[in-house]
Amino acid sequence: MKHKLFFHFPGMFFIPLFCLFSCGKSTRNSAFDQLDVVAELDVVAEKVMVHNSELIACDLTKLKDTVEIPLSYLVEDLQMIRLDNRNEALVGNSSSIVTDKHVLIRNNRQNPYKLFNTKGEFITTIGSYGQGPHEYLNVYDDWLDEETAQIFILPWQSNQLLRFDLQGNALEPIPLKYTAPKGKFCVNNKESTLSVFLLPFAGSPVVAWTQDFNGNMIDSIPAGHLAVQPDFSNEVLSNKNTREFDCSLFTFFEQRPDSLYHYNMVGNSLDPKFTLDFKDRAWKIHSYQELPRHFIGDVTVEKKLSDNITITEHPSNFIVDKKTLKGGFYKLYNDFLAGLPVEGWPSFHNGYYVWNVDPGELAEHLTKHLDKSKTLIEKDRKKLTDLLESIDENDNNYLFYGKLRQN
Amino acid sequence: MKRLLLLIIPLCLLFTACRNRKHHTEVLSEAARLSDSIPSQALMKLEEIKNVKRLSTAEQAEYDLILIKSMLRSGNKLSSDSIIHATTQYYLNHNDSAGLHQALYYNGLYHYRNARHDSAVLYFDKAVKSIPAGNDNDRKAGYKRAAGYSCLYLGDAEAAVKTQTEGLQYARAANDSLSVIHSLLSLAEAYKYNKNTGQSLETYRQVLDLIREREDRDMEASILNIVSGVYESDNRIEDALHYKNKSQQVKRNRQEVPAVNLYRALLFDKLDMHDSARHYAQLSIKGDNQYVADLAYAFLSKSEAKQGRYADALNLSKNSERIFNSFLSGIHSADMQQKYEKEKLENENNRLKIKQREHQFYLLMSAFLLLLMLIVLYFIRVNNRRKNEKTAHENRMIRLQHENLLLKQQQEISVLREKEAILRESLFKKISFFHKLPSWNREEHNHHEQQKIKITPHDWQELINGIRDAYPEFLDKLKQHAPTLSDDDVRFCCLLKINVNMQDLADIYCVSKAAVTKRKYRIKTEKFQIADNSLNLDTVLQQMQ
Numbered sequence: 001m002k003h004k005l006f007f008h009f010p011g012m013f014f015i016p017l018f019c020l021f022s023c024g025k026s027t028r029n030s031a032f033d034q035l036d037v038v039a040e041l042d043v044v045a046e047k048v049m050v051h052n053s054e055l056i057a058c059d060l061t062k063l064k065d066t067v068e069i070p071l072s073y074l075v076e077d078l079q080m081i082r083l084d085n086r087n088e089a090l091v092g093n094s095s096s097i098v099t100d101k102h103v104l105i106r107n108n109r110q111n112p113y114k115l116f117n118t119k120g121e122f123i124t125t126i127g128s129y130g131q132g133p134h135e136y137l138n139v140y141d142d143w144l145d146e147e148t149a150q151i152f153i154l155p156w157q158s159n160q161l162l163r164f165d166l167q168g169n170a171l172e173p174i175p176l177k178y179t180a181p182k183g184k185f186c187v188n189n190k191e192s193t194l195s196v197f198l199l200p201f202a203g204s205p206v207v208a209w210t211q212d213f214n215g216n217m218i219d220s221i222p223a224g225h226l227a228v229q230p231d232f233s234n235e236v237l238s239n240k241n242t243r244e245f246d247c248s249l250f251t252f253f254e255q256r257p258d259s260l261y262h263y264n265m266v267g268n269s270l271d272p273k274f275t276l277d278f279k280d281r282a283w284k285i286h287s288y289q290e291l292p293r294h295f296i297g298d299v300t301v302e303k304k305l306s307d308n309i310t311i312t313e314h315p316s317n318f319i320v321d322k323k324t325l326k327g328g329f330y331k332l333y334n335d336f337l338a339g340l341p342v343e344g345w346p347s348f349h350n351g352y353y354v355w356n357v358d359p360g361e362l363a364e365h366l367t368k369h370l371d372k373s374k375t376l377i378e379k380d381r382k383k384l385t386d387l388l389e390s391i392d393e394n395d396n397n398y399l400f401y402g403k404l405r406q407n
Numbered sequence: 408m409k410r411l412l413l414l415i416i417p418l419c420l421l422f423t424a425c426r427n428r429k430h431h432t433e434v435l436s437e438a439a440r441l442s443d444s445i446p447s448q449a450l451m452k453l454e455e456i457k458n459v460k461r462l463s464t465a466e467q468a469e470y471d472l473i474l475i476k477s478m479l480r481s482g483n484k485l486s487s488d489s490i491i492h493a494t495t496q497y498y499l500n501h502n503d504s505a506g507l508h509q510a511l512y513y514n515g516l517y518h519y520r521n522a523r524h525d526s527a528v529l530y531f532d533k534a535v536k537s538i539p540a541g542n543d544n545d546r547k548a549g550y551k552r553a554a555g556y557s558c559l560y561l562g563d564a565e566a567a568v569k570t571q572t573e574g575l576q577y578a579r580a581a582n583d584s585l586s587v588i589h590s591l592l593s594l595a596e597a598y599k600y601n602k603n604t605g606q607s608l609e610t611y612r613q614v615l616d617l618i619r620e621r622e623d624r625d626m627e628a629s630i631l632n633i634v635s636g637v638y639e640s641d642n643r644i645e646d647a648l649h650y651k652n653k654s655q656q657v658k659r660n661r662q663e664v665p666a667v668n669l670y671r672a673l674l675f676d677k678l679d680m681h682d683s684a685r686h687y688a689q690l691s692i693k694g695d696n697q698y699v700a701d702l703a704y705a706f707l708s709k710s711e712a713k714q715g716r717y718a719d720a721l722n723l724s725k726n727s728e729r730i731f732n733s734f735l736s737g738i739h740s741a742d743m744q745q746k747y748e749k750e751k752l753e754n755e756n757n758r759l760k761i762k763q764r765e766h767q768f769y770l771l772m773s774a775f776l777l778l779l780m781l782i783v784l785y786f787i788r789v790n791n792r793r794k795n796e797k798t799a800h801e802n803r804m805i806r807l808q809h810e811n812l813l814l815k816q817q818q819e820i821s822v823l824r825e826k827e828a829i830l831r832e833s834l835f836k837k838i839s840f841f842h843k844l845p846s847w848n849r850e851e852h853n854h855h856e857q858q859k860i861k862i863t864p865h866d867w868q869e870l871i872n873g874i875r876d877a878y879p880e881f882l883d884k885l886k887q888h889a890p891t892l893s894d895d896d897v898r899f900c901c902l903l904k905i906n907v908n909m910q911d912l913a914d915i916y917c918v919s920k921a922a923v924t925k926r927k928y929r930i931k932t933e934k935f936q937i938a939d940n941s942l943n944l945d946t947v948l949q950q951m952q
Contacts, residue, residue, distance in 0.1 A: 087664045092695040110692050110700040110730055125693060130726050137729065394661045 053271035089122035124168035134170035175215035255283030338380035564601035665694030
């Protein structure tokens with residue numbers, strides 16, 4: 001069920017040529033210099049010191065060029081897992097966590113969390129849908145800790161962090177000091193502390209706090225100017241792709257200057273690390289994410305469906321290199337799969353790129369790509385065709401994942 | 408030329424008619440082909456024929472038949488059956504069995520769709536009868552199947568069985584396994600409604616055998632599901648479950664897994680195997696199908712309540728409600744999304760229409776402005792022409808006036824010259840010298856013999872004075888033009904000036920006329936230095952005033 005897709009990309013042939021011409025100034029592996037498409041872009045940001053924190057401020061007006069970035073630029077390699085096909089293991093296209101040994105697929109309403117190993121074999125369901133003990137409705141954040149072999153689940157509007165072992169047995173939940181309407185968390189098992197960054201409704205005393213596993217407060221950060229209107233149009237974002245607890249607020253209606261922070265638990269501060277400066281342009285819906293070597297984000301345009309329903313369309317994705325401060329808009333394509341376009345919002349979480357896809361959908365993507373692409377070389381076309389032929393629409397979902405490049 | 412035109416025009420018309428006919432034939436052929444597979448596209452194809460009334464009767468009947476077929480097969484409603492009747496009548500009148508049976512069939516289908524099943528049965532049977540014996544058994548089987556379903560709608564299951572059996576015979580005669588399968592399925596269903604479960608199941612088994620020969624796993628799984636349903640309706644739950652499981656083994660559809668699990672749960676519940684029922688119900692929840700999950704929660708809640716576990720029942724009931732509300736809001740979102748997409752399309756459509764109208768408007772405006780410009784230019788041109796004509800006329804008038812004036816002036820000058828001449832003559836006549844000249848005095852010297860004229864110095868002086876009086880600038884001009892003129896030459900020139908004739912000159916100078924001529928010539932060439940032979944001295948002197 002596991003297929004390893006090697007680091008195939010058409011540019012391998014040109015490595016020697018590129019090596020001849022490279023300036024050799026990058027500290028990165030020279031084999032990937034040719035992939036550094038961002039290096040061709042202009043400098044779009046500057047480093048600014050804000051309360052002893054180095055903030056990268058990106059100037060929106062300088063983001064002009066659009067580059068096509070291969071997935072291999074961000075991801076080391078791509079693995080493919082065909083998840084266990086038994087009826088009890090069927091999953092939807094839910095958010096997924098990948099660790100060294102496990103794959104955890106988030107619940108889809110009544111369809112509970114399901115745990116697999118990295119071969120795709122189904123292990124167990126985790127918890128169940130409901131409001132009873134150890135049950136959850138909508139989940140906002142989760143975490144699989146290999147060290148302590150525990151799964152942590154934080155539902156919406158929750159005053160406790162649910163815990164399970166890797167056999168699906170419920171453990172004693174951790175009571176939260178404050179109810180989190182929406183929250184992201186970070187568990188420090190060594191020190192038995194839990195840090196939470198939540199969506200601070202107006203009137204909320206804190207935006208982040210650290211506590212012990214008994215619910216006792218250690219330290220907290222007041223909400224202050226970060227408070228938002230008390231509705232669920234906003235989000236809390238955290239990717240945990242680095243060692244830091246990165247967190248940011250995504251506001252839908254209230255457009256305002258904001259930053260991606262590192263929650264400094266030791267110093268009890270939110271250190272701003274990245275911001276997008278709109279200069280004199282109107283603020284648009286935007287969000288930030290942190291990767292090991294880059295900050296990425298998007299600027300979206302909203303469309304109003306009705307008085308109460310608004311959707312977003314046409315996100316423009318941008319990327320900024322943390323070291324060179326070069327950046328621009330980008331489109332991502334999966335060069336491990338012969339240039340298959342990466343659509344929607346790709347998942348970069350916990351140090352991995354993950355794509356959990358229904359086989360029927362995958363077949364559709366592949367077919368469309370094979371039909372539309374006129375530049376596929378024979379080898380790539382064959383690879384995709386073989387993959388397409390191996391797909392059974394009645395299979396369980398397939399999972400593609402790869403570790404994010406750290407340097 | 409006229410004859411040529413009379414020949415060419417009919418040829419062109421004939422050619423156009425032939426082309427149109429060929430085009431119509433092609434369109435009808437293509438539409439007929441599409442009506443079997445994509446009836447909606449067939450309808451679009453038929454729209455290429457702009458004027459249906461121009462078709463021949465046969466083509467029109469074909470057009471109508473394709474239209475009826477495509478409308479019914481694409482789910483569109485025919486406003487009335489008049490077109491079907493007309494088409495049927497045409498084929499009947501023309502003994503066209505191929506067209507007739509189709510028209511009759513679609514007539515039946517029209518009534519079937521409008522829930523007039525007795526008429527539907529009638530027309531389906533007529534359709535079968537109108538196909539010649541031994542021909543097209545496959546089609547007859549199809550018509551019989553449709554008639555059989557109409558019988559079921561009429562509640563006459565026995566007639567349905569009979570009709571389907573006949574249909575099966577036709578299908579077997581056609582030697583088409585797929586047709587046989589469909590006929591068997593229809594017959595099995597008719598048996599079921601006729602409460603003949605045994606026969607129904609036996610017939611389904613025959614279908615399964617045929618399907619297995621074709622190795623069609625999808626259809627096999629589908630039939631096994633149907634068989635499960637038949638067993639269930641006959642209260643043979645264990646068999647129903649058996650066939651349901653078999654269906655899943657043959658071909659599992661992952662989308663149906665939650666529903667299948669729930670169905671199993673219900674079957675187990677009917678078998679009073681509540682643990683198994685609960686197990687499968689819980690399994691059915693752990694899928695992505697909210698609708699099934701809602702039903703499963705409701706089922707489990709009832710099950711728990713029956714067991715007296717009211718708290719669990721309540722929780723399950725709440726979950727059911729949550730799921731239900733969740734998919735209601737999902738439906739609402741989907742509905743809003745659909746409305747948005749529809750509005751977006753409509754807006755886009757309207758925007759395109761507005762753009763089109765704008766283009767048309769700009770075109771019209773441009774055309775109007777162009778026309779206006781042309782009109783203005785025309786008027787300007789006309790105006791300019793009028794002005795030019797007026798100016799030309801005025802100029803002509805002025806010119807004429809000038810000419811008139813000139814003429815008048817010339818006239819006046821002539822008169823004045825005449826007067827001048829007369830006055831000169833009068834003046835000269837007063838001078839005694841002139842009396843000596845015969846050419847001046849015709850009355851006094853009216854005798855034949857010319858005598859020598861004796862001119863005294865006083866006479867010469869009188870002449871000079873007279874000349875000076877009559878022609879004040881003559882003498883100066885003489886000196887100017889011919890400064891080498893002697894006095895005698897001057898006197899000679901004066902004589903010439905007053906038109907003394909050759910005889911008188913000869914008499915004055917006592918020379919011959921030839922000598923006078925020579926003298927004139929000499930003075931002209933030597934003194935005046937005029938080489939032009941066409942010009943004589945008399946003329947030169949007369950022109951000097």
